[in-house]
Amino acid sequence: xxxxxxxxxxxxxxxxxxxxxxxxxxxxxxxxxxxxxxxxxxxxxxxxxxxxxxxxxxxxxxxxxxxxxxxxxxxxxxxxxxxxxxxxxxxxxxxxxxxxxxxxxxxxxxxxxxxxxxxxxxxxxxxxxxxxxxxxxxxxxxxxxxxxxxxxxxxxxxxxxxxxxxxxxxxxxxxxxxxxxxxxxxxxxxxxxxxxxxxxxxxxxxxxxxxxxxxxxxxxxxxxxxxxxxxxxxx
Ligand SMILES: Nc1nc2c(ncn2[C@@H]2O[C@H](COP(=O)(O)OP(=O)(O)OP(=O)(O)O)[C@@H](O)[C@H]2O)c(=O)[nH]1
Ligand SMILES: [Mg+2]
Numbered sequence: 001x002x003x004x005x006x007x008x009x010x011x012x013x014x015x016x017x018x019x020x021x022x023x024x025x026x027x028x029x030x031x032x033x034x035x036x037x038x039x040x041x042x043x044x045x046x047x048x049x050x051x052x053x054x055x056x057x058x059x060x061x062x063x064x065x066x067x068x069x070x071x072x073x074x075x076x077x078x079x080x081x082x083x084x085x086x087x088x089x090x091x092x093x094x095x096x097x098x099x100x101x102x103x104x105x106x107x108x109x110x111x112x113x114x115x116x117x118x119x120x121x122x123x124x125x126x127x128x129x130x131x132x133x134x135x136x137x138x139x140x141x142x143x144x145x146x147x148x149x150x151x152x153x154x155x156x157x158x159x160x161x162x163x164x165x166x167x168x169x170x171x172x173x174x175x176x177x178x179x180x181x182x183x184x185x186x187x188x189x190x191x192x193x194x195x196x197x198x199x200x201x202x203x204x205x206x207x208x209x210x211x212x213x214x215x216x217x218x219x220x221x222x223x224x225x226x227x228x229x230x231x232x233x234x235x
Contacts, residue, residue: 017088022068023207025090030071032086037120041086041094045126047214048086048094052118052148053134055100058164058197063087063097065197066207072097084117091212095126096121122155122160130158132206132212133185136182137163137177137194141184149185160193160209161185167196 017029031041051059060072071087085097098118121128131152135145152159163181164172178194185194191209195202 018069018071020067020069022048022066022089023204024095024211025066025092025202027091028067028069028071028087028095030085031088031094033083034086034117037116038124039217040126041088046088046091046093046179048096048128049130049132049210049214050096050098050121050128051132051134052098052100052152053100053164054136054142054144057100057134057136059100059134060097061197062132062162062195063095066075066203066210067095069179084121101148102220104109122151122157128157130160130210132210133159133161134164135161135181135185137166137169137181141181146184153190158212158213159190160206161190162202162206163192163194165196165198166194166201167198169194 001184017027019026020028022028032039049092051063054061060074063072065071067087067089072085082099084099087095087097089095098121101115101118133145133149133152135142147161149161161181163178169177174194178192182192193202193206193209195206197203
């Protein structure tokens with residue numbers, strides 16, 4: 001592996017907190033880029049929301065947009081986020097940006113490593129309290145997203161689904177796209193929200209939904225034990 005390809009060399013190191021104006025909090029910092037399964041920030045665990053979705057769906061962009069900052073790295077190239085990034089918000093909770101699943105061109109070795117990291121995160125002892133599952137608002141429901149949604153349901157992880165890149169969906173197609181996605185991903189406990197990191201559409205609502213769930217989990221305590229991990233193999 002050349003230096004250019006080395007995922008560790010591409011990943012930013014832990015950083016100082018930056019002040020933000022976000023519905024989620026007032027300050028954010030990258031606390032840990034985790035490259036190994038089970039690697040977690042030190043100290044007492046905080047409530048956490050994990051951001052999941054296919055490669056290039058817009059996870060890092062949405063995280064930046066919701067937090068009103070540019071802490072997470074965004075790229076045209078799928079597979080850019082190559083570690084699990086733990087961001088600490090207000091010393092109150094963590095937002096966890098994950099590598100994407102389902103990108104066929106990512107080297108098999110990397111794909112398996114990411115799958116292992118994500119699977120451990122979702123099935124380990126202290127699992128995230130809330131999941132933000134991103135699906136591409138421009139596409140039909142994807143098999144790998146169904147599989148992740150099902151896993152999260154079985155694991156009992158409260159989930160908010162966001163349909164990304166909504167600015168790129170023509171208004172004439174919006175009703176049909178949202179209906180098709182809602183049939184698969186939405187129910188009374190699992191809201192589906194079309195969002196755009198470009199225009200900011202629905203981001204304040206998304207921020208509030210996440211915060212409400214995080215506060216709820218803090219009151220209720222830790223999530224119940226997890227079942228077996230999701231299949232990260234792409235459909
Ligand atoms: N039009 C549009 N493009 C977006 C939006 N959000 C992200 N993108 C673009 O989608 C591409 C991928 O964005 P990222 O945020 O890096 O996606 P990711 O899911 O973190 O990607 P990986 O970390 O590689 O899995 C970039 O070119 C972004 O500019 C959006 O709301 N609208
Ligand atoms: Mg990313």
